[in-house]
Amino acid sequence: MYLKRATTIDEQIAILRNRGIIISNEEKAKENLLDIGYFRLGFYCFPFEKDYPLKDNRTHVYKERTIFENIVELYYFDYDLRNLLMKYINRIEINFRTYLTYFVSNQYKDSPTWFADPAIMNNQYANSFESKVYDDTFRATPIIKRHHQHHINDKFAPAWKTIEFMTFGSILKLYSNLKSEIVKSQIAKYYGIKSVNVFLNYMETIKVIRNTCAHGGVLFDISLPLSIKNGPAGIMDNNQKNNLKGAMLIISYILRQISENRANEMEMQIRTLLDSTKGIPPVNDIIDRCSGYKII
Incomplete structure (x- = not known):
């Protein structure tokens, strides 16, 4: 070897x-x-x-x-798609972060650090929040550091400061560890989804695409590690439950609950990007076969 x-x-x-x-x-x-x-x-x-x-x-x-140039064209298609999607996924991420913080904080007004309160969160999550999330690196975040300089007796900054600096994945874990199924269900319903499990599945799908885009991963032939559940975004065939087309249906659905205009804008820009490969049959054949998008 x-x-x-x-x-x-x-x-x-x-x-x-x-x-x-x-x-x-x-x-x-x-x-x-x-x-x-x-x-x-x-x-x-x-x-x-x-x-x-x-x-x-x-x-x-x-x-x-x-032809080498066709390989490069496929690369730049993927590159442009990642950049395009990040703009709209960022809108979803900020909206979810904001609504979760607002809604739960107002449900538990007497517990501004509810994210580490065992009465509100699953015990293991609450008890490990400091070591797994609020560690020395997190506390060094300028706004969090400034909070503790001004409020030296606070173990944590309040939710509206703390959650602002948590990653998308950490926020999903926070949501899933809320004890109250009613609270989780009400948040899911804000996005037009009745089932908490379906909502989590949709958001986990978006997280995978978000991380792929953020870290320069390959997007056009992505195979989702977790199959998409059938829900309000539509009934999907077996291929769509794991490919880019299925993920895009989820992103579009959630974005549409936030802004019809932004969802329409994203879909138009994706169609324009797909259309740009029409003159390169080997490339659009690969995109068609791998992503599930049909380029007409």
């Missing part, structure tokens, strides 16, 4: 050509490889391989007439 050695850009070009990729503009290809990276670009090469979608025992041989 040995580790592979690093390769130069010239060696990378030679490897790609030996595997059947057509590179007509070598200087531009070198620029792309230095900009994107050989390893990262490999995720976008994969759908052009003859073995795709098999991941074991791959030959790394490409389909006939595979």
Whole structure:
């Protein structure tokens, strides 16, 4: 067993050509490889391989007439889609953070630090909040640090300060650990969802897409780790329950509960982005097959 050695850009070009990729503009290809990276670009090469979608025992041989520029186009489609989605997912995240804080804080006015109150939260969550969320790094957040400088006897800053600096994933965990099923249900109903389990499933789906976008992950052929539940966003087939198209139906549904205009705007921009690949059949065929979106 040995580790592979690093390769130069010239060696990378030679490897790609030996595997059947057509590179007509070598200087531009070198620029792309230095900009994107050989390893990262490999995720976008994969759908052009003859073995795709098999991941074991791959030959790394490409389909006939595979053009390097098409691989780069697929990469930039994914790049643009991630950037587009972050704007709208951020709207959902802030709205959920704000409404959760507002609603629960007003349910429990006598407990401004309800997120660590065992009477309101599941005991294990409440008792571990300080070590798992409100640690030294969290306390060093400027606004949180300033709060404790001014209120030296407070163990925690109140919810409207604390929750503002929690991650999306942490806020979902906070929501799921509320003891009151009635409170959780009322929050879910604010977004037009009767079932707490369906609401959590929808929000977990959005979290996966959000983290993929934020960390530059591959989006067009994402396979969701948790299947989407049927609910008010619609009945989905087995493919949609785990692919990008299904996730987009969820994002669009939740966003529409917040703003019809923003949901319409997002859907129009996604359609424009999809339409931009119409003139590149190998690319839009891959997007169609992998994401579930039909490019007409």
